[in-house]
Amino acid sequence: MIGIDSKTCRGSKIILGVGLFAAYCLAALAADTITGVVRNQTRAQPAAGDEVILLRLDQAGLDQARPNHGTQEEARTTTDSQGSFTLAMRFSARVHLLRVIHQGVNYDHQISAGDVVSIDVFDAAAKVGGIAGSIEIIRTGTNGNLLHVSDMVEIRNDSRPPLTQVGERTFEVYLPARAKIDSVLAAGPGTIGMMISAASVASEPGHFTVNFPLRPGATKFAFNYDVPYAGHAVFHPRLTYPVQQLAVMIPPTMKFTSRSTAFQLLPTGNDRYQVEAANQVGAGDGPGFEISGVGPVPALRPRAFSPPKAKVPAILTPGLSSQGSSAAQSQSSTALRAVPASGMSGSSYRLHLPIVVLVAFVLLAACGFLFWRRQRLSANTAGEAPLRTEQRGQSSGSPLEVLKEELSQLEAERLHGLLSGDEYVSTKEALEGTLKRVLARSGG
Numbered sequence: 001m002i003g004i005d006s007k008t009c010r011g012s013k014i015i016l017g018v019g020l021f022a023a024y025c026l027a028a029l030a031a032d033t034i035t036g037v038v039r040n041q042t043r044a045q046p047a048a049g050d051e052v053i054l055l056r057l058d059q060a061g062l063d064q065a066r067p068n069h070g071t072q073e074e075a076r077t078t079t080d081s082q083g084s085f086t087l088a089m090r091f092s093a094r095v096h097l098l099r100v101i102h103q104g105v106n107y108d109h110q111i112s113a114g115d116v117v118s119i120d121v122f123d124a125a126a127k128v129g130g131i132a133g134s135i136e137i138i139r140t141g142t143n144g145n146l147l148h149v150s151d152m153v154e155i156r157n158d159s160r161p162p163l164t165q166v167g168e169r170t171f172e173v174y175l176p177a178r179a180k181i182d183s184v185l186a187a188g189p190g191t192i193g194m195m196i197s198a199a200s201v202a203s204e205p206g207h208f209t210v211n212f213p214l215r216p217g218a219t220k221f222a223f224n225y226d227v228p229y230a231g232h233a234v235f236h237p238r239l240t241y242p243v244q245q246l247a248v249m250i251p252p253t254m255k256f257t258s259r260s261t262a263f264q265l266l267p268t269g270n271d272r273y274q275v276e277a278a279n280q281v282g283a284g285d286g287p288g289f290e291i292s293g294v295g296p297v298p299a300l301r302p303r304a305f306s307p308p309k310a311k312v313p314a315i316l317t318p319g320l321s322s323q324g325s326s327a328a329q330s331q332s333s334t335a336l337r338a339v340p341a342s343g344m345s346g347s348s349y350r351l352h353l354p355i356v357v358l359v360a361f362v363l364l365a366a367c368g369f370l371f372w373r374r375q376r377l378s379a380n381t382a383g384e385a386p387l388r389t390e391q392r393g394q395s396s397g398s399p400l401e402v403l404k405e406e407l408s409q410l411e412a413e414r415l416h417g418l419l420s421g422d423e424y425v426s427t428k429e430a431l432e433g434t435l436k437r438v439l440a441r442s443g444g
Contacts, residue, residue, distance in 0.1 A: 141297030
């Protein structure tokens, strides 16, 4: 009886071990599975028959001009009659995108293993009603014998029913005739910024078009370019869509003039830049203006200051309560405060506030995208460690990691002309000095 009992016990342990192993395998399989549903919001029904592709991102990142460069396809399927799908993820430690293709338009979402997602898609059309501009901001500054300009535009697609506008010329921009484009960024609704390409129109110098879908919601573009500069430049804005506000932002050492009475100086309570704005500008030729003098491109980095006591209209008043490394850590969380003016109408005040939204979104989207690529490059070199993106807000929070992140963001801001040379050098020296002290204390 004892022998039988021992064998029975041993067999029970084997069965239990096999069962636990099977359960573990099933749990691991479930954790590395992506499930979801795709819904066609134009027709208010499940999107059946759409392609769903799981992409693993490599070092090159996202580039609209080379949409398949730097990505590896891991899995592919098609949505069923209810719009549902399931995909297996092979490399859960890597950064992945889930791409749904609906009527030739890509709808991308960053995902992780085990996610259950719901993705909205829209029918596509070459011409869509309900599209108009919200804000256009022209930021200028000098760099030697060049004038650097960042032209940022927000376009809203409020079509009913919601449709995505597609085609070779979904958006057009008119830049100075001798403009040399440095980079073009675009961000669709709810997505991070990505680099795209612009095509020049042969017979019209300064006229460029982009092929980037205008999905329902807000799409933002940033055209960064240089023009030859000898101390004076004339701008003749030409708008594809009407905008609620056209704003020009320059450093305080430069001078803005315009023959149009549409522009008004907006007191900002900040001595780092000045803003002239025109409200309710229609499509076509806009009010012209001239820029003269020299000065760096206004950098929207926070700095402690005393806000004005008088009630004046303001669009951006960044503030910090601490200095040193704490200030560096807070660079990505600029406080935005709008101060209404006495006698200023509510509708006019609401038109000033969206400038903050567009500036913050485009700059953070651009910096976030570049920082995201830098993080993946570092992780790949370190041996395929799990990646943490700034977009998901996952950070170790250690002083070393914070300093590394701030150095990365500093480089990104320098790349996009957001810092003067002196500010870049002084900030980098301070961060590197602090980083050395942290490494010395930790024995690293």
